[in-house]
Amino acid sequence: MIEAHTGAQVRAAETPFLERGDGPALMRRAAHGLALACSRRLRERRGKVAGARVVVLAGTGNNGGDGLWAGAELARRGAAVLAVATGDRLHPEGEAALRAAGGRVLSLGGPEGAGAAGRVLAADLVVDAVLGTGARGGLRGAAAALVQEVLDGLPDGAGPEVVACDVPSGVGADTGAVHGPVLPAGTTVSFGSAKAGLLLPPGEALCGRAVTVPLGLEPALPAPALRRLEPEDVAALWPRPGAGSHKYSRGVVGVVAGSATYPGAALMCTRAAVDAGAGMVRHLGDPETRRLVCLTSPEVVASEDHPTEVHVQAWVVGPGAVGDPAQESRIDAVLTGAVPAVVDAGALGAAARAAADGALGPGKVLTPHAGELAQVLAWLAALGVLEEAPEREGVEAEPARWAAAAAAATGAVVVLKGATTVVAAPGGLLLTQADGSPWLATAGSGDTLAGVMGAVLAACAEHPDAFAAAGSWARGENRFAVAAALAVAVHGQASRLGGLGPVPPTVLAQRVRDVLRARA
Numbered sequence: 001m002i003e004a005h006t007g008a009q010v011r012a013a014e015t016p017f018l019e020r021g022d023g024p025a026l027m028r029r030a031a032h033g034l035a036l037a038c039s040r041r042l043r044e045r046r047g048k049v050a051g052a053r054v055v056v057l058a059g060t061g062n063n064g065g066d067g068l069w070a071g072a073e074l075a076r077r078g079a080a081v082l083a084v085a086t087g088d089r090l091h092p093e094g095e096a097a098l099r100a101a102g103g104r105v106l107s108l109g110g111p112e113g114a115g116a117a118g119r120v121l122a123a124d125l126v127v128d129a130v131l132g133t134g135a136r137g138g139l140r141g142a143a144a145a146l147v148q149e150v151l152d153g154l155p156d157g158a159g160p161e162v163v164a165c166d167v168p169s170g171v172g173a174d175t176g177a178v179h180g181p182v183l184p185a186g187t188t189v190s191f192g193s194a195k196a197g198l199l200l201p202p203g204e205a206l207c208g209r210a211v212t213v214p215l216g217l218e219p220a221l222p223a224p225a226l227r228r229l230e231p232e233d234v235a236a237l238w239p240r241p242g243a244g245s246h247k248y249s250r251g252v253v254g255v256v257a258g259s260a261t262y263p264g265a266a267l268m269c270t271r272a273a274v275d276a277g278a279g280m281v282r283h284l285g286d287p288e289t290r291r292l293v294c295l296t297s298p299e300v301v302a303s304e305d306h307p308t309e310v311h312v313q314a315w316v317v318g319p320g321a322v323g324d325p326a327q328e329s330r331i332d333a334v335l336t337g338a339v340p341a342v343v344d345a346g347a348l349g350a351a352a353r354a355a356a357d358g359a360l361g362p363g364k365v366l367t368p369h370a371g372e373l374a375q376v377l378a379w380l381a382a383l384g385v386l387e388e389a390p391e392r393e394g395v396e397a398e399p400a401r402w403a404a405a406a407a408a409a410t411g412a413v414v415v416l417k418g419a420t421t422v423v424a425a426p427g428g429l430l431l432t433q434a435d436g437s438p439w440l441a442t443a444g445s446g447d448t449l450a451g452v453m454g455a456v457l458a459a460c461a462e463h464p465d466a467f468a469a470a471g472s473w474a475r476g477e478n479r480f481a482v483a484a485a486l487a488v489a490v491h492g493q494a495s496r497l498g499g500l501g502p503v504p505p506t507v508l509a510q511r512v513r514d515v516l517r518a519r520a
């Protein structure tokens with residue numbers, strides 16, 4: 001499990017160390033870890049550190065201090081290190097250490113400042129140490145102009161190796177929001193704990209590979225602000241049948257999906273629920289869709305019942321279920337009922353209305369993409385549940401903020417789907433997953449995800465401690481968010497199985513099965 005913290009959480013954990021006068025020692029530890037990561041990149045790139053051209057972009061605060069101390073270490077190992085001071089001052093001890101090790105300093109505001117971009121572009125490695133957790137907004141003035149000039153001058157697919165100190169300057173350490181120009185990092189070395197912004201879109205795309213350097217303050221850190229499941233967590237947490245299990249105890253998934261116009265959504269959703277290991281899958285819908293479902297997945301029990309007439313552990317409602325009054329009535333019954341449900345696509349509007357009326361039942365998991373979430377937020381604002389609602393671009397700029405706002409306003413888990421998917425629970429729990437291949441962006445992939453999620457939800461619906469092995473944070477209502485993250489992780493891993501390439505959703509469902517077999 002990757003655990004990430006906010007800047008404020010890490011600073012609070014540092015406070016006792018700083019009060020004891022251990023600040024300089026912490027910085028030296030951080031800088032040493034940063035220098036090691038830089039050395040590794042330089043050896044990969046050119047075989048050795050000695051003789052490498054290194055530029056440290058150094059801001060005025062402690063982030064700059066970390067960069068300067070790391071530059072000093074690289075200079076002692078034979079690198080030619082130039083620090084570019086982006087502000088009107090530098091961390092004094094860091095600057096002294098760099099100069100003592102033979103490094104040089106150039107002031108961006110001084111006479112040599114105009115040549116800084118050229119020096120950056122010609123470097124083997126650049127340390128981005130302008131802004132860290134103390135940043136307010138992004139790069140400004142001369143520093144922003146320098147980075148923009150570098151971005152404009154970067155050759156395609158080449159250029160210096162960029163190592164970001166704690167967080168790429170301009171990426172919000174807590175939010176992942178991108179402010180102004182940012183130098184994309186190949187590696188981000190963070191201190192004490194990964195900062196939440198490294199695991200949140202859109203900033204995550206600018207962070208490269210994440211490395212965390214322990215500072216010794218980890219036991220003092222509070223519960224993380226954000227978590228991410230890794231493959232071994234999926235292996236440990238995915239619900240498995242025991243010797244005494246039977247189809248009902250493993251979880252029955254009820255699927256209200258498909259319509260005469262969109263029968264395919266029902267086929268993909270039911271297939272995925274079967275392939276993800278549901279104890280049993282029921283489908284409710286129109287006769288023609290039911291016939292197709294039974295032909296594609298004979299395992300599925302299809303009927304035209306109303307949800308109140310059948311017993312299931314979890315529902316999946318919405319995929320392809322539009323323009324059909326019978327499906328809409330089924331969806332309303334599920335939304336206001338007490339059985340957990342994945343609420344996708346065509347059911348999101350009804351969910352917003354039910355939430356505004358205070359009628360949305362417990363254990364609901366909404367699965368919008370950014371455009372759908374903007375629409376849900378607009379509905380909630382129109383219904384007086386939210387004060388403001390952003391456009392789609394606003395959701396994309398701050399996905400965690402808006403997923404959390406929708407979760408708080410509806411009382412449902414919100415799964416904001418994207419290259420990095422954000423899972424926000426109403427109590428504040430936040431997970432993100434970035435397992436999927438870009439090929440996953442295809443029609444039907446969401447229907448498949450909904451089916452997989454239904455299978456996990458059904459398995460944990462009657463077991464508040466289903467994921468207790470992950471920690472007490474995963475218990476109770478939070479298990480629905482964990483179930484959602486597990487489904488997103490497996491769906492993403494399935495898209496990468498066997499290499500990158502097209503993964504039509506029907507193939508994806510089979511690969512979900514393969515991922516689960518491999519993790520068994």
Ligand SMILES: NC(=O)C1=CN([C@@H]2O[C@H](COP(=O)(O)OP(=O)(O)OC[C@H]3O[C@@H](n4cnc5c(N)ncnc54)[C@H](O)[C@@H]3O)[C@@H](O)[C@H]2O)[C@H](O)CC1
Nearest residue numbers: 026027030060061062063131132133134135136138166191
């Ligand atoms: N505290 C410790 O002992 C350790 C900290 N580490 C590193 O320190 C940074 C956080 O340092 P801090 O000095 O608090 O903040 P920053 O360096 O991020 O920046 C503050 C600096 O920059 C000015 N500033 C703020 N916003 C802007 C802006 N948009 N443009 C220009 N300048 C800005 C502000 O006025 C300050 O002067 C943390 O990230 C770690 O890298 C180490 O972990 C070691 C222990």
Ligand SMILES: [K+]
Nearest residue numbers: 128131167169
């Ligand atoms: K930085």
